[in-house]
Amino acid sequence: MAAEFSRCVEYGLGLSKRVFYGKESVPDPSAMTRSSESYLPEAPMVYAVVPDPSIVDNPDIPSYQPYVHGMCEPPALIPLHMHGIAMEIESYLDTAFVTVSGTWRVHCVAAGKRCDCRVAVPLGDKGSLLGVEAEITGRSYSTQLITAEDTTDKEKVAKDGYFLKRQIYTLKVPQVYGGSFLSFKIRWSQKLLYHAGQFSLSIPFSFPACVNPVAKKILKGEKILLNVNTGIDAEVLCQSTSHPLKEVRRQSGRLSFSYEAEVSSWSSAGFSFSYSVCSSDLFGGMLLQSPSLRDFDDREMFCFYLFPGNSQTRKVFKKEVIFIIDISGSMLGDPLENAKNALLASLSNLNRDDTFNIIAFNGEVHLFSSSMELATNEAMLKAKEWASTNLTANGGTNILLPLKQAMQLLAKTSDSIPFIFLITDGAVEDEREICTIMKGYLTSAGSVCPCISTFGIGLYCNHYFLQMLAQIGKGYYDAAYDADSIDYKMQRLFTSASSVILANITIDTLECLDSLELFPSHIPDLSSGSPLIISGRYEGSFPDSIKVRGTLADMSNFVIDLKVQRTKEFPLDQVLARRHIDMLTAHAWLLGSKELEEKVSKMSKQTGVPSEYTCMILVQSPQTDNGKRVPESITIQGVYSKFTQLNKTESNRQKVIVLGNLGVGFGNLKATVENKAPASEEVKPADPTELLFNAASNCCSQVLDRVCCMCFIRTCSHMNNQCAILLTQVCAALACFECINCCFELFAG
Template identity: 55%
Template structure:
């Protein structure tokens, strides 16, 4: 049984066990388990109604005899045996609040709440488990817990191989699966209140000239306290600091936010209310940064007194603007698709469906080819084909016939073949889209070989975008490969997310507005450490480059690049010295192996 299925079964067992909890004179026992209500307006819904769609805390029950109301003990029939595996009873939530700080292209989320161990005798205790649903691009920053006069806090540990699977076995906390972070709170007495604050960061989604944020905030009915006199309060605070000096406009919100303050580039909102029941939909909002055309700038900050690194911190940003007259580059595309045995079933069917949609989105003037690989190569054509209606239909029929999952995984060979197909590109962006669910043993050699190949191709070398499927894929390797190839990385950890995430990934990568970007920041400073090392092209979404530096920073810099009509453009970047902008937060999650250091 998969981890998420086992977890959902443990929660279902816990809810059945919770019927033993005496609810007072109004109800002899707790009501039966309610049918899960449909998710309202959720972008992501759990695979099972018993998987959390918001931060939740559970009592871990191994001995069912300890389950009772800690305030009003009742006669309980004796229970024989133990729960193996343990049952999970969702605790009642008595308070919840969230603060979201949007900084450039990232959101930093802090959710604090209070839960009561309502289902364990006052004379007994049990472990409790915090579970937080997260997205693929989210990073846990810390958890603080207070209970029974004790306090706990977590420490973020960077793993050497950056493999998310290694965190699943960490003692006391880790990932039940890539989207579910878990932390165990040991031996909490029945009737205790647990106060928790959990912090994480996530990337903002950029679409149609707007930033979109979704925070998991969909609570099931069974976390509502049974006593009607319990005051239930929700508090939501939203702070937007674009750092650009451009006007920020809130476009949509799932809550009636009240504006508290407004400055150029900044917005602050608050929602606070007493509620009869907890939220049954995610917290969603979007905002835009006003600009008609390409623009950029640099934020520079001195290190804080507590920073062990004494170099200055900087973030350089480029925004595409909303000028629809700016055309995107034409593309020459090679899809490199893993059809090894591990892709069998839903993964390969969903990839085939997503790829069909992607090919249909190619524009007139675009060219493409498809390479399917396992132990061997299977090519749609020996050369790039125009994306005409007839060719696209032939490609779809070819995929239906040749996308058969079997054999092993050899990534280097098809990548070499794709680079060869794109060797004579002119007046367009050469693109390689690698899709795989596999892990490779020679990833260092692959990265080194690809880096050498691309360096020999010059400025119009192929861009390599990578897409990882499932938990066992080497996602760190794919991120590295995309960084070297100045492409886009994305992932789907569940088969049902492949089509949605691939469509977003593909659409973003094919919307290049400015290519071959160079910035003269590297010429004058004594030392520069920057991520990403290889500056990507500017798509129809903001480009952020961050790092550390030592030396005298110039007051202005210039970003140079090539537009879709192959004309050159220069964008002036003004340096803004800042003290209160939290640039140090934006460094979280960098790929250290990709830093560029100049001495």
């Protein structure tokens, strides 16, 4: 789908050369030529959807160009000129909330003509789309989340929102007149990365030259506002930034920056920012907050955080590491090669007193060694040779066998921390059984039990199974949805999970609380490569400070007193929503619990964070005669009432647009059995009108394909009127039969 999108943009840029801007305003030719990969958006963009090339023209200065025959299939996408952009970033702990507001103009469609406009939003690392608002002349739209049960007919409606890639979401706004201005406000959340004591944020904010308005007198205003709230009573230092930010405010644990300028061209580089907290040792705290009035859960909220600091003197636990890597047929090509490179790079980062092993699996198990091997240079060379010979893609997928083998190899661990890293791209039928068996192993293993971290590749594996397995094993989870990011993200996961500096962590106060709900349910170890964040709900009361205990790498006991503080300026429900929804969804999948599914659905609608059990729709707000919005609160019941009337009248179709589910799903067993290559993008939902057109044309083409072209032409040249009429009627009848069959498939499913 991403490749098709790029081709449509490339064709759209070619069509846009028809637009005449006047003798003094000539677009830069370099803005129209780009490499094929760069046609995917690297910042929020809006495109004119052009099925008919004849509508492409300057709405202000008609050029009277020759008529263009034919239609664009699929429709061309022309990037619209942008007339203003502002970005506001609110950063809390490891989560950032990004709001981008911009104005675009349909500069490439003739006055009086209309076209759909498609919005593309590239989300940052582990990003979640939270909402889109649109203002168009006489109309306004906003997104809403409703429960999946409320959309029982959604399969029969063409979805206008989907992922190009897992981190690029696109949706459509219907029928906008040429020359109109569109204002969009787009909000999403994403994660900050942590490395070497620094938090870093990277936001897609690179605009191509083709979105610069051609007229030289148009002033372009660019604005960025950044607020950092660490929740920590300590000095915060800015380490690097991509744009010339000006410091506006500095308080203990907080920073504010701004940037505003009139620019000749829009930002051509992504926005990046990094900061550190002044501390050479472990530091943290506990934040408390009462629920809001609209919260369906009346328990108090808490968030415990512990950061490793920027000291390099902390000793890391010795480790025993087993890599379990999927070599089924679906991993053929780049997925397996990139996973192999990441595995070998991670092995090279082991200390010489660490031990390791590699288990490759498909339908069978293939061991590098029958016992754990010291990470010597000789062993590394053997591992590299073994990987090049044995890590070849073929066969099916059996995850339980290698996990059992790994548990046996690590059964005698005593003076080190055992780690299991599972890498797979497939789903299996016995996933719940695997979770139960692993839980039994870890319960009976005593004080030293393996930490299980998981890594999913593509969309066909069950990411919630992998998350659940990581929760059970007190490990970490990550995923790569395209082959290019596998190497980097696998190494990042290994670094985050394996550099343990504090193990067996306990928080004394938690044992005294009532109705405690903990996320994750088991407290992981603290690694030098990742902060530890534990959150949840409770009833009861916290003291003014808490004691956190653990074990250091030299086997000495560690105790730290952390301050407890109540906060109103820290939106805990929003910051923790993505984490809680994902973990609860994993539990709901494991237990098959409808009650947990309903809880996730309520939490999703309350916080605006998409989930597997909610569906996003775009709602057109009511308007007065002069085009201004009527002040009206939209309830979920009202949205559902509009949705249920979606198929009754054309006017209602224009008021509610189905965007569909924004989740990753629960894996694809059929694709795994068939060894399909890992998918990184959704299958584009089909439009019923397009299906009918294709069905009719397909029937006629099948008839013609079975007839010799020259014979057919010669026969037609000698055909009288009656024969021509008869042949036309036969073709029309066949087309009708095909259309009826297509309708049956649409509405019967």
